Amino acid sequence: MPAPAGRARHVLAATAVAVAGALAVGTAVAAPSPAEAGSTLGRLAAAKGRYFGSATDNPTLDNAPYTAVLGSEFNQITVGNTQKWQYTEPSRGQFDFTQADRIVAFAQAHDQVVRGHTLVWHNQLPDWVNDVPAGELLGVVRNHISAVAGHYRGQVVHWDVVNEAFEEDGTRRQTVFQQKIGDGYIAEAFKAARAADPHAKLYYNDYNIDGIGAKSDAVYEMVKSFKRQGIPIDGVGLQAHLILGQVPSTVEQNIRRFAELGVDVAITELDIRMRTPRDAAKDAQQAQDYRAVVNACLAVTRCVGITVWDFSDGYSWIPSVFPGEGAALIYDENFAKKPAYWAVYEALGGTVTTDPPAGCAATYRVTAQWHGGFQAEVTVRNTGTTATTGWTVRWTLAQGQAVRSLWNGVLATNGQEATVRNAPYNGRLAVGAATTFGFIGSSTGTNPVPAVTCATA
Structure with missing residues (x-):
């Protein structure tokens, strides 16, 4: 989906994650409980063997109030935009990692693990990819994956290897890769990613596969087939771009059935949009919806983490794509914590005791x-x-x-x-x-x- 408007190396085994935390906390006139006083969403998630992270994009790294929250509240970061093909290989065989490296360096400096996003996607492609002859495109895909995943080897814990390859009815999306390479391109992409970085967990990522339906059924069958064939797939990413009051009732069941195939599951791009402007009733419903998603993930051991698609409403992609909608995230545009934040906080085990x-x-x-x-x-x-x-x-x-x-x-x-x-x-x-x-x-x-x-x- 659209992205939001280092020196140390990290390796993640299963759900062990690095924790980014606050340096100090104080007391209040109505004293907070110990959990509130020392906790962030990242710390609370880590205590449960998971991560809670945010996507980010390069322009926001120059906003000090923004980076203060990004660097302290979360224990995971997704590179929202600048690991995509148009940025990393703008011309055939010419690679540029400058912008993505900056985000990875920020994460490393704040002890946050990184999800890589994304190696093969039909959007945000440079024009030259569409012009590659059919007989050469698989080689181009392999070379791209080898260069990008190889550059970040040891620095990225998950890769969204292939993104959004299915239509709503469960058929294959007719992308340039599907048309010129055929059904086998997804498996070949995963093989190339494993060769480039044997330690990163490899994910298929898509939207509208949060609950059980035709699209998620198709992904389920693909994953089952890959596991049977020995194709190296480690996880499924549920994007979870949701609508207020419409969290699928089958989210937990869906997560569980993928886990039973022997793969991890991550909530990779969570936001819950509403018709704007906000009001107290909408905020309360949004808080309830965020709580439901977090609880569904926590109910299944192999749901390893949750990432919001940026954390502040001021940097959400929603208003530019869905006119009249927005306010989809857990912080408002002024970096104030919304009721949704506190719902997530409490779902992750945080408590707030006040007078x-x-x-x-x-x-x-x-x-x-x-x-x-x-x-x-x-x-x-x-x-x-x-x-x-x-x-x-x-x-x-x-x-x-x-x-x-x-x-x-x-x-x-x-x-x-x-x-x-x-x-x-x-x-x-x-x-x-x-x-x-x-x-x-x-x-x-x-x-x-x-x-x-x-x-x-």
Whole structure:
């Protein structure tokens, strides 16, 4: 599907994953439980032997608030765009990995595993591929896979080897590969990928195969045939581009039947879109839908992980393809955590304990730290029984600490006392809803984590 608008090497065996976590967390006026205080979605998933990740694209790596979340919340990254053919082999035999390498390096720097996406897909192909004579195309495919998967050997834990090769009725999509090579091209692609990287898990990836139906039946039969023939397939990716209130009732059953064939399953591109604008009822339904998908994955041991197709509504592909729809992800466009985030958090085993009479809880954590400076995020959550119209967070800066720049709030300081009030757009929080603000700070000392207090308007 469309993508969202290193030095260390990693190998993933089964579901063992690296964990990217927050550097520090603080307390709130209504004290969070230990699970909330030390947990991210990535950490919670890792505790269950899985990953929870996000796709990303190169332009967003220059957005500091975005990368602060990307680098701390998730323990897996998918290269959303720049490992595709048009980027990696724009001219025949001429390869360019510059952009994808940058994303892989980011993941490695943050101890995140990488899913490769994708080696063979009929979209985002350079024009020259369509002009290759039929007798030469299989060799071109093999060479492309060898070069790309070989370049990332040892750095990518999964490869989406072939993407979206079936129509909705279960017939083969008549792509240039199907027309010029025939049915055997998928098996040949998997063989070439195994030769290029013997350790990466090899996946077939598609949309609308989340539940049981004609399309997923066809993929099931292909996988069963491959296993019988000894074709090296290790997993099936369910994209899960879903619609609000329409999570298939057979998701868990579908995951289980693939697992029983002896392959892993991953939720590879999860988003759940709605008609915009958002409202409290839609948010509640979306949270319920995200919870259902996570629970279905957790119910089957061989469902190894879940990836959202980018994490912030501001970087979703949905509005450009489905006019009037969007708000499909777990963070809003201002990087505030939506009810869907908390549904995923709790489904993965996180708990949030707050004091309801307080009406407001705030949690402080350091998301990045360097000599003389740091970046922090504060989550404000409505723990009361009615919607808030505004909120205020206060804490005391330690000696040597200062706030240099802040987003998603309005800062005032008085000596070492810092006060942040909501921005005009994030003061209203439905019951249970949350938002976040972040800041860049400087520090000349040990940079301790402060106690924070929160009050509602």
